[in-house]
Amino acid sequence: MIVYHSLLVGLLVRDALALPTRRGWEATRDIPNPLSLGAGQEILVGIRNRRAAGLQSLLADHAPLSLRPSAREVRGSFDARGEWIAAYAVEPPHRGSFQFGPIDLRTWRPHGWWARQVRILAPQAAAVYPNVLAIRQYQLTLRRGMPYRPGQRRSRPPGAATSFAGLRDYIAGDDPRRINWKATARRDQPVTMELEAERGQQVMILLDCGRLMTAPAGLLTKLDHAVNAALLLGWLAQQQGDRVGLIAFTDQVDSFLAPQRGPTQVNRLNEALYGVRAQYVEPDFGEAFGQLARRVTRRSLVVVLTDVLDPGASRELVTQALWLSARHLVLVVAMEDPALVAARDAPIDRSARAYEWAAAEELLATRRQSFEALRRGGVLGLDVPAGKLSPALVERYLELKERALL
Incomplete structure (x- = not known):
């Protein structure tokens, strides 16, 4: 019985010693700058400790509740380098300046008996601006050609002030009246004229x-x-x-x-x-x-x-x-x-x-x-x-x- 208890204590001690101490933790928080009003955006929290490789973890970031964080706790695990990136979303309903607080982290070995909890100080300010x-x-929509191009016209209504802006390949939905037939014949594919608004x-x-x-x-x-x-x-x-x-x-x-x-x-x-x-x-x-x-x-x-x-x-x-x-x-x-x-x-x-x-x-x-x-x-x-x-x-x-x- 004494031997059994000794082995058990030894296992518990070894499990506890395998966990990182409260020192050596590094934390970063990637917040969009600025945050956009009323839009869902991702917050990335990076945690690093060489001794944390392979550990399971539970993270709670002290984000302002007024930013409507999607989760109070995030679960995950550290990779072989002792790094982990946790993610959650916010959807700010108000403009203004907000302050993030510390990060609480709990770690444990898979199938382990002990867990260690640390608090990492990570004060950080964030501002919520109109929806940039x-x-x-x-x-991005404009780069893909939908639905409009800056300064360019989809059609030519009567009386509109327009000027020739260039040629481009025809896209389904373009006004057929704007097809440049000479350029179409040269390129052997439909080419349309771009008209620029005033x-x-x-x-x-x-x-x-x-x-x-x-x-x-x-x-x-x-x-x-x-x-x-x-x-x-x-x-x-x-x-x-x-x-x-x-x-x-x-x-x-x-x-x-x-x-x-x-x-x-x-x-x-x-x-x-x-x-x-x-x-x-x-x-x-x-x-x-x-x-x-x-x-x-x-x-x-x-x-x-x-x-x-x-x-x-x-x-x-x-x-x-x-x-x-x-x-x-x-x-x-x-x-x-x-x-x-x-x-x-x-x-x-x-x-x-x-x-x-x-x-x-x-x-x-x-x-x-x-x-x-x-x-x-x-x-x-x-x-x-x-x-x-x-x-x-x-x-x-x-x-x-x-x-x-x-």
Whole structure:
């Protein structure tokens, strides 16, 4: 019996000694710089210790909970060099600066009796900016030839200002009228002409940061959906050779970015959008539109990112947009309220539901009337679900470029 116990103790001691001590651990954390608002992104945590080769492990990274990490713990094993890379995802719902804390690590031998836990200090700051990841994805899409090419036209609508940009191989879906038959005969395959839209125009983004923009729309608020759309639009306008500027406003103009052209302007736009915050006040459209009229004299495409729901605010928006449209091309962009649409479309199975339906229908009717008044006055409108705002706004901007309305 004594021999058995001695052997058992010896095995336990050997198993414990085979585990690395609390020293000698190295940790790195690879965080996208910056993190993109509302987008899923991968965090990589690298752990290294020569004595950890072949060990099983359990890792818990002290990531900010507000970044919505996909997992609190990650399991894995160290390779023959004593290295392991753990991965998890975050999906930040808010802009701002965040702090990562230490990394807790537990290791053990396969079929072993002991485990050792260590805490590795790894403080690290991370910033969540408007969705720059969408820009990278759009760049990749453009490189693949779908759906658009910067500065180039898919078609040639009547009255559009175009210039010859070059020749390329025909792609299914191209306008057959743009086939260059001489080049096709020389190359013995279909060749189409690229037509370039007019460049050097101007886009002003007016971002409403008032009360209605605080409403949640999925993971993000309406303001954050608008912020992401504004950045993507600004980048695309720069790609098209257009100038882009910004006015963010509540009951006053909170920030003004003069329209300019070039990649550095996109960086300035990103910084400006990073800092905007919604406030529980009514937006002053008159003040914002008035400052735009005084400070931006060149005819511009004015994109107003707002919400059209409150009857009083909607009347002011319509009045000011119609006034501004005498000098600029105005596009009012609003996000549908999914809860409001659901309240209207749900079956009326009790008397209380009838009141809910009536209230929802009244608000939606006000919304429809506002857009109809804008349309009659020559103001463009776009009303889409918040989750589809960015692609819908890009589509409308490119459509306006194609139609040469500016």
